[in-house]
Amino acid sequence: MQPLRILLLAFLAVFSARANEPALAGKLARVTVTDSDLDDLRRWQALRRWMDEAVKQGASGLLLDIHVTQSPAQATLPLAEELARLKIKTQAFVNTSAIGGGALLALACDEIWMSPGSRIGAAPPKVTVAESLSPKSQDTILAEAL
Numbered sequence: 162m163q164p165l166r167i168l169l170l171a172f173l174a175v176f177s178a179r180a181n182e183p184a185l186a187g188k189l190a191r192v193t194v195t196d197s198d199l200d201d202l203r204r205w206q207a208l209r210r211w212m213d214e215a216v217k218q219g220a221s222g223l224l225l226d227i228h229v230t231q232s233p234a235q236a237t238l239p240l241a242e243e244l245a246r247l248k249i250k251t252q253a254f255v256n257t258s259a260i261g262g263g264a265l266l267a268l269a270c271d272e273i274w275m276s277p278g279s280r281i282g283a284a285p286p287k288v289t290v291a292e293s294l295s296p297k298s299q300d301t302i303l304a305e306a307l
Contacts, residue, residue, distance in 0.1 A: 189252075190215035191224040199232040199240075199262050209240065212247065222250035225270065229263025234283070237262030241269035255279045 192211055198204045215223055223244075244251055244266060253259070253267035254274045259281040267273050267281060275281065 185215055185218040185220040187219065187221050189222045189224050190218075190220040191226060193226040193228065194263065194266060195228050196230060196232045196263075199229060199237055205240065209243065212243065216247060216249060220249060222252060223247065223270075224252045224254060225266060226254050226256055227259045227263045227267055228257050229266070230258045230260050232260075232262035234261045234265045237265045241265045244269040255281050 198208055212223060251270040252272045252274060253270040255267055256276050257279055259267045261283065264281050
């Protein structure tokens with residue numbers, strides 16, 4: 162009976178020690194970033210908390226799976242600055258689009274990976290349907306947006 166008891170205690174000690182390890186220790190933490198994550202203040206704050214938690218848990222790096230089509234870059238600047246200051250490796254994977262704020266987040270990462278056919282860059286200026294701009298005016302506004 163004694164050897165069985167020792168074996169059971171050893172078994173419990175091993176598995177309880179593993180349960181105390183952080184879930185992300187030594188792993189790559191992944192999150193999907195969409196327009197709504199950057200536009201909604203609560204989701205934006207949750208994204209910041211996720212980054213902090215991944216670092217605290219000892220993640221080997223962060224992978225941002227970016228699907229952003231129209232988020233303004235100026236609103237994303239504080240998050241991009243925090244991302245650039247992180248002490249762990251950061252990677253951006255542009256699966257479909259990283260436009261405007263998405264492009265800024267990707268540029269703040271250590272590495273950028275893109276799927277075939279994906280796009281990255283500045284957001285075109287928003288012009289209402291009733292407005293009509295000459296091609297030169299459109300080029301000027303787009304250049305100023307960069």
